[in-house]
Amino acid sequence: MINEIKKEIVTKLEKETIFSFLSEGKRIDERGPYDFRPVNIIPALIKKAEGSALVELGNTKILAGIKVSPARPFADEPNKGIFVVNTEFAPVASPIFEPGPPSEYAIEVARVVDRAIRSAEMIKLDELVIIPGKLVWMINIDIYTLDDDGNLIDASMIGAVSALLTGSIPKVEVIDEEKEEIEIIKEETRPIPIQDIPVTLTFAKIGNYIVLDPSHIEENIMDGRLTIAINQKNQICALQKGEGGGFKFEDVLLAKDIALRKAEELRSIILDHLAKKPRGDEAWEEIRGE
Amino acid sequence: MELKEEIILLTPEGKRSDGRRWDELRPIRMRVGVLKRADGSALVEMGNTKVLAAVYGPRESHPRHLLPPDRAILRVAYRMATFSVEERKKPQPSRREIELSKVIKEALEPALYLEEFPRTAIDVYTLVLQADGGTRTASINAASLALADAGIPMKGLVTAVAVGRIGDQIIVDLNDLEDKYGDADMPIAMVPVTGEITLLQMDGTMPPDLFEEALKVAKRALEIIYNEQKKALRERYLRIKDEVLGEEK
Numbered sequence: 001m002i003n004e005i006k007k008e009i010v011t012k013l014e015k016e017t018i019f020s021f022l023s024e025g026k027r028i029d030e031r032g033p034y035d036f037r038p039v040n041i042i043p044a045l046i047k048k049a050e051g052s053a054l055v056e057l058g059n060t061k062i063l064a065g066i067k068v069s070p071a072r073p074f075a076d077e078p079n080k081g082i083f084v085v086n087t088e089f090a091p092v093a094s095p096i097f098e099p100g101p102p103s104e105y106a107i108e109v110a111r112v113v114d115r116a117i118r119s120a121e122m123i124k125l126d127e128l129v130i131i132p133g134k135l136v137w138m139i140n141i142d143i144y145t146l147d148d149d150g151n152l153i154d155a156s157m158i159g160a161v162s163a164l165l166t167g168s169i170p171k172v173e174v175i176d177e178e179k180e181e182i183e184i185i186k187e188e189t190r191p192i193p194i195q196d197i198p199v200t201l202t203f204a205k206i207g208n209y210i211v212l213d214p215s216h217i218e219e220n221i222m223d224g225r226l227t228i229a230i231n232q233k234n235q236i237c238a239l240q241k242g243e244g245g246g247f248k249f250e251d252v253l254l255a256k257d258i259a260l261r262k263a264e265e266l267r268s269i270i271l272d273h274l275a276k277k278p279r280g281d282e283a284w285e286e287i288r289g290e
Numbered sequence: 291m292e293l294k295e296e297i298i299l300l301t302p303e304g305k306r307s308d309g310r311r312w313d314e315l316r317p318i319r320m321r322v323g324v325l326k327r328a329d330g331s332a333l334v335e336m337g338n339t340k341v342l343a344a345v346y347g348p349r350e351s352h353p354r355h356l357l358p359p360d361r362a363i364l365r366v367a368y369r370m371a372t373f374s375v376e377e378r379k380k381p382q383p384s385r386r387e388i389e390l391s392k393v394i395k396e397a398l399e400p401a402l403y404l405e406e407f408p409r410t411a412i413d414v415y416t417l418v419l420q421a422d423g424g425t426r427t428a429s430i431n432a433a434s435l436a437l438a439d440a441g442i443p444m445k446g447l448v449t450a451v452a453v454g455r456i457g458d459q460i461i462v463d464l465n466d467l468e469d470k471y472g473d474a475d476m477p478i479a480m481v482p483v484t485g486e487i488t489l490l491q492m493d494g495t496m497p498p499d500l501f502e503e504a505l506k507v508a509k510r511a512l513e514i515i516y517n518e519q520k521k522a523l524r525e526r527y528l529r530i531k532d533e534v535l536g537e538e539k
Contacts, residue, residue, distance in 0.1 A: 046420050047338060049373035059326045063419065065373030088381055091367065092344035092415045094327050099367040099383075099415070142372040142381070144417065146342065147325045216327075284340075287333070288321050 008096060010220045018221060022209040029058070029215060034258050036201075036213035039158065039269050042286055044166040044279035051167025051192065054287065055159040058215060059149035061093075064141060064159030066167045066192075070130055070182065071138035081128020083139040085114040087156060093145035094216075112200070112240045113143070113157050116229035119237040120198035123164065127193040131177050137169055139192065150216035153227050153240075157200040158270060165274055167192040198237055199266045201259040202227040205246035210254060212262065222246070226255055230263035297471050300456045307467050308337070315451075315463045315511060320431070320522035322439045323529065330440025332522070334432035336463060338422035343432035344415045345440040351411035362407035366395035368429055370418040390426050397430050397450065397479040397489035403443040412442060423466040424452050430479050430489065431515060438523055446483030447523075449516040452476060453508045455496055460504050462511045478508045482516045 018028050025033060037058030046052035051066035071082055087110040091097040102110075117123065128137040141163060143156045168189035175181040204214035204222035214222055224246030229238035236256065241247065247255075277283065299307055306312070316337030325331035328344035335341075348362050357363060368391040372379050383391075398414065414437065416429040427450035434448035454464045455474040469475050474494030480487045496504065 046371075046373055048376055048420060052373065061325070063371070065371060067373050067378035069378060086372070086381060088372075090369070090415065090417050091346075091413070092325065092328060092331070092342060092417055095346050095349070099369070101382075140372065140378050142378075144371055146417075147327050149326060284319075284335070287324075288319055288335075 008216075008220050010217065014217060015221050018218065019207060022206065022211070027211060028217065033209065034212045034262070036154070036262065036266065037215070039266070039273070041158065041162050041270065041273035041277065042283045043162055043274050043277055045283040045287070047280070049163075050169070051163040051165075053159050053162035053166060055155050055162065057151060057155040057158065057213065059147060060151060060155045061145075061147035062152065062155045062159045063144045063146055064156070064163040065144075066163045067140045067142070068137050068167075068169055069140070070135050070172070070184070073129075073133065073136040078133040079129050080125040081123070081136045081139065083117070083123055083125070083141060085110045085117070085141045085143070085160060087113070087143045087152075088145070090144045090146065092147075094148040097145070097148070108240070108242065109153050109156055110143070112153055112227055112229075112238065113160050115240075116157060116198045116200050116238040117160060117164075119229070120196045120231035122161070122194060122196045122198055124193035124195050128169070130172055130182060131174055131180060134177075134180055135182065139164075139167070148216060150219045151202050151213050154200050154202050154213060157198075157229075158266075161197060161199070162270060162274060164192055165194060165197070165270075166279070196232045197267055197270070198229050198231045199263050199270070200227050200229045200238070201262055201266070203255045203258070205251060210251055212258060226252065228255060228259040230259055232267070234260060234263065297467060299468055299472060300459055300461075304459075306461060308465055312459055312461050313507060313510070315514060316465070318515065318518045320435065320518055322435050322522050322526035328436070328440075330436040330438065330442070332432045332435035332439060334428050334435070336424055336428050337465065338420055339424050339428050340418070340420040341425060341428040341432045342417045342419055343429065343436040345412065345433070345436040345442070346415075347412035347440070348407035348410035348442070349413070354409065357409045357411065360408055361404040362410045362412050364395055364399050364402065364404065364412050364414065366391045366398065366414045366416070366433070368394050368416045368418075368426070370421060370425065374418045374421045390429075393489055393491065394426060394429055394433065398433055398437065398448055400486055400488050401434065401444050401446055401448045401481045402437065403445070406443055412437075421466065423464045423469040424477070426450070427452050427477050427479065431519060435519055435522060439526060446481045447516065447519050448479055448481055448488060449512045449519060450477065450479035450489060451508055451511045451515055453478065453504045453511070455494065455500060455504070458500065460500060460507050462507055476504060476508075478505075478512075480512060482512065
C-alpha cells in the first residue's frame with residue numbers, strides 16, 4: 001500500500017462525466033485534449049532567495065526558490081558546479097499530503113525535474129567553479145507545492161526553470177587558494193549561467209484517451225502518466241512513465257508529436273512572463289489581488 | 291566569526307533600523323481564501339515576513355482509537371521554506387520548528403470549539419515563505435484566519451504580535467535584526483473577544499516595570515492587527531458573494 005500514490009475518491013458520476021466529455025473530444029474543464037491550463041508566473045518574489053518563482057498552472061500552485069552556497073565538488077567532476085533539486089509536498093497543498101519525510105511521489109517529481117535540467121545541460125556547470133577541484137557553487141533548487149490541482153511535474157519544472165532564469169550568483173574573491181579562504185560579495189552578482197531552457201509536458205492516459213496536463217480529478221482516474229522533456233534544440237531530453245500501464249506504442253508516438261509541438265509554446269510563455277512581470281515587492285501586489 | 295559593523299537598532303532620534311518609530315507596526319497585508327484545495331487558507335504579510343496558512347478538517351484520522359471521544363484534536367505543523375532565510379534551511383523540521391508548532395497549537399486551541407467535532411482531527415499547516423522576524427506571530431494570525439475561513443466554530447480570532455526591548459525603549463513588531471540583536475523579544479497572542487492570553491514567550495531580559503509597559507503596548511498593537519484580520523475576513527465573504535451573484539446572472 002505505501003508504495004502506491006495515495007489517491008482520492010472519485011464519484012462514479014464524476015468519472016462518467018469525464019469520459020462523456022472525452023468521447024466528444026472535450027474535457028471536464030472545457031479544455032481540448034492537448035491544451036495545457038493557463039500558465040501564470042510571478043518571478044523573483046522571495047528576497048532571501050537567490051532566485052524564485054511562483055507558478056500557477058490552472059489552479060495548481062507551486063513556489064520554487066534557489067539558494068546558492070560554496071561546496072566541495074564531486075570527486076569525479078572536480079571542475080563543475082553542483083545543483084540539487086528537492087521538492088517539498090507541503091501539506092498546505094492537498095488533503096492527502098502529510099508532514100514528514102518526502103513521499104515516493106515527491107522524490108519522483110524532483111528526480112524528473114533534475115533529469116530534464118541535467119540532460120538539457122541547462123546550467124553551465126563549468127562556470128560555477130570557485131577554486132578548481134576544491135570549491136564550487138552549489139545551487140539548491142527547492143520546490144514547494146502550495147495548491148495541488150494536478151500535474152505537479154510540469155508546474156515544478158516551470159518553477160525550477162523560472163527560478164533559475166531569475167537566479168543570481170554572488171561575486172567571490174579567492175583570498176588564499178591553499179587555505180580555501182574566500183570572500184563572498186553579496187552586493188555584486190551575476191546571472192546563473194544558462195545555455196538551454198528545457199520544458200516538460202505530461203500526459204495522462206484515461207481509458208482510450210490521451211490528455212495533456214491532467215488536472216487532479218483526471219489524475220485520480222488515469223491509467224498511466226507520461227512525461228516528455230524537450231530541450232531548446234527540440235530534442236527529447238528526459239522521459240518518465242509513471243503510474244500504471246495504459247500507454248501503447250502509438251500512444252507514445254502521439255504524445256511525442258504533441259510534446260514537440262507544444263514545447264515552444266510553453267517556453268515562450270515562460271520567457272514572456274519573466275520578461276514582462278514585475279519582480280520583488282511589486283510581484284506581491286498580484287498575489288494579493290491588488 | 292567575522293567582525294560585523296556595529297548594528298544601530300535605535301538612533302538617538304528614536305528611529306529603528308527599518309525607519310519605524312518604537313510603536314510602529316510594519317505594513318500589514320492579509321488575504322483569506324488563497325488556496326483552492328484547502329478547506330481554509332490565508333496569506334499574512336508583516337512587512338517582509340510572509341506566511342501562508344492552510345486548514346484541513348475536521349476530518350477523519352488514524353488510528354481512530356487514539357482520537358478522543360469527546361472532541362476534535364488540533365494538529366499544527368509550522369515550517370519554514372528552505373529559501374525563506376539567509377542561509378538555506380535544511381528541509382527536515384528543526385527542533386525550533388517542532389517547538390513552535392506546539393506553542394502555536396496551544397495558542398489556537400483555546401479559541402476553538404473542539405467539542406463540536408468528536409473523533410476528528412483539524413490540521414493547521416503554516417509555511418513561512420519569507421522570514422524577517424515575527425514568523426510565529428504571523429503564523430498565528432494567518433492560522434486563525436484560515437480556521438475561520440474553514441468554517442470552524444471559534445470563540446474569536448487569535449491575534450499575535452511580538453514586543454521587545456532595545457535598552458530601556460520598548461519596541462513593537464520586531465524585525466529579524468531586532469529579534470537577533472535586541473535585548474528582549476516577547477511574542478504574545480490573545481483572543482481579543484475573551485481577553486485570554488494564549489501565547490506568551492520571551493527571550494532576553496526585561497525589567498519588571500518595563501514588562502508591564504510592554505504588555506500595555508502589545509495590547510494596543512494587537513487591537514490594530516485584530517482589526518486588519520476582521521477586515522480581511524469580511525473581504526473574503528464579499529468576494530464569495532460576488533462570485534455567487536456572478537454565477538446567477
